[in-house]
Amino acid sequence: MKLGFIGCGVISIAHVEGLEELKRKGLETFELSAVCDIQKERAENFALEVEKRLGKRPVVYTEYHVMLENEQLDAVSILINHDLHHTVAEDCFAAGVHVQMQKPLAISPSFGRKMIADAKKYHRVLTLSEPSVLGAENVAIARAVKEGAIGPVSLIMDYATVTLNRGFFAGTPWRHMKGQAGAGWINDHGVHRTHFFTEINGSIDEVFAYTEIFEKELSNGKVTINPTAEDTAVTVFKFKNGGLGHWMCATSTHGEGTGGVWVYGSKGCLRPGRHVTLEDGSKILMSELIERYAPDIVEHPFAHSYVELWEAITENKTPISSAEKGLEALSVVFAALESATIRQPVKVQDILNGKKHTYEDTVFEEMKLPV
Ligand SMILES: NC(=O)c1ccc[n+]([C@@H]2O[C@H](COP(=O)([O-])OP(=O)(O)OC[C@H]3O[C@@H](n4cnc5c(N)ncnc54)[C@H](O)[C@@H]3O)[C@@H](O)[C@H]2O)c1
Structure with missing residues (x-):
């Protein structure tokens, strides 16, 4: 084709x-x-x-x-x-x-x-x-969790901060403008994470978040912008199956960035890109996980x-x-943004069906669409 x-x-x-x-x-x-x-x-x-x-x-x-x-x-x-x-x-x-x-x-x-x-x-x-749910490793992770390799998931922690030194992420100014990107890094990067969370542990029910724009000016020396999209987000959420999540992303940090994901179940901890550690201390490497759970899947996510x-x-x-799963992942991000705007916990379902849209209206305004 x-x-x-x-x-x-x-x-x-x-x-x-x-x-x-x-x-x-x-x-x-x-x-x-x-x-x-x-x-x-x-x-x-x-x-x-x-x-x-x-x-x-x-x-x-x-x-x-x-x-x-x-x-x-x-x-x-x-x-x-x-x-x-x-x-x-x-x-x-x-x-x-x-x-x-x-x-x-x-x-x-x-x-x-x-x-x-x-x-x-x-x-x-x-x-x-x-890509966060595609390719042999990511499919193996999702299948392993779903098949109980670490037991029922009680807690996911996901921390991602990058140091841009007041420049642009990926060299692209549009990523920092709400009218072109929808939101800041919580959308651009965050949607990878929410897609991963919901793929491995099912739907997220409720979200609470704080977001901020700490860096009021970004520049690469040639182009200078005043960002309208969040550069820092701190979020907690609850899965429909009762598991909890703590998720942060920021492009506003200086000096040292960090990144790490921990998926805790009743039998052990899964670290994407690294290994599984079971409660007796034994480790399963990602290569073994792939062999066991996703030998049928090509390696490269794309x-x-x-x-x-x-x-x-x-x-x-x-x-x-699927597009439907992508919409769900996007709705978790927008539930966090809505929560930070109205200062209340938000049900993902209310974003998915369009019932709550205070934050989304601000995106329309910047896109110059009638609200
Ligand atoms: N890991 C990932 O999955 C991943 C990583 C980066 C980007 N993305 C996504 O990929 C998309 C593109 O991101 P990017 O980083 O490549 O952005 P980019 O700004 O580097 O590239 C976008 C390109 O689109 C071109 N373009 C804009 N309007 C156009 C039009 N009307 N017709 C044809 N071309 C047009 C621009 O000139 C530019 O070259 C975004 O949705 C982004 O979120 C995904």
């Missing part, structure tokens, strides 16, 4: 690595036949890199409507800023093309709901490329995302990283 990319920025090359793994393994996969970016030079350079790695240079476009019209694409991967996800997806569906979306599914939950409805309306597939897209199109198979 023929695949196109819309957006050739920071993350695009990791997707080509995923396609490379599939090619190396001789798995049936997509041909990346066209790429598009409004920055022509970026698209041209990316096409050269694709040729080096996959053996064929894709056709380059700077206007995705033209690409959709000229190329007989079966699917596209959309790799652009969050405020554009829903409009570009609808245009692709309307052109008869299946869509793989980058996280977060949409800039905010109501647009996520719209995208899922649009996919149904046009009878097209919509999958999400969420390789897996294209396997999922392929199977959704050809076999109507529900992907692990």
Whole structure:
């Protein structure tokens, strides 16, 4: 099947690595036949890199409507800023093309709901490329927890702070502006985490959070902005099955960043990317976990995302990283943002169904949409 990319920025090359793994393994996969970016030079350079790695240079476009019209694409991967996800997806569906979306599914939950409805309306597939639940290691972790390897989960702790020295995360100013990113790092990075939490331990019922913007000005020396999106979030939550969570993310820290996830069950502790420690002190390495629980899954999360897209199109198979799960993950993030805004605990269900939207309205305001 023929695949196109819309957006050739920071993350695009990791997707080509995923396609490379599939090619190396001789798995049936997509041909990346066209790429598009409004920055022509970026698209041209990316096409050269694709040729080096996959053996064929894709056709380059700077206007995705033209690409959709000229190329007989079966699917596209959309790799652009969050405020554009829903409009570009609808245009692709309307052109008869299946869509793989980058996280977060949409800039905010109501647009996520719209995208899922649009996919149904046009009878097209919509999958999400969420690496935190894809690839052999992440699938092994989820299967191990679900099959009771560490017993019922009572507590998840997830701490992530980065030191940007008042610069931009990933070199992109848009990530710090609510009208383009939906929220700060709690959305951009946080949605990976909430997707992971809900994949391994089921739905989250209620969330309470504090958020702040500590850094009032960010600059890379050329561009200076006054961020409107949160740079610090401290969150607690409760799963429907009773487990508790403590989750923090911040781009405002200085001197030393930190990162770590601990999943505690009644029989032991799972540290993603590291190992499982059981209560008798014995350890299970990630490589052993993969062998035991996910020998059938390709290694690279983005390789897996294209396997999922392929199977959704050809076999109507529900992907692990579905749009619906992505909407749930996004709704947990927005429950935290809502809670920090109204200063009360918030039920994720009230965000999922649109009942509570005080925070989301502020995103619409910045997007210049009528509230
Ligand atoms: N690990 C991950 O899964 C991961 C990591 C990084 C980014 N992402 C996601 O991928 C998406 C893109 O992020 P990024 O870091 O690559 O951003 P980026 O800003 O580096 O790249 C976005 C690109 O889209 C282009 N673009 C903007 N509007 C366009 C349009 N109308 N038509 C065509 N091209 C257009 C821009 O010129 C830019 O080159 C976001 O949704 C982000 O959250 C996912």
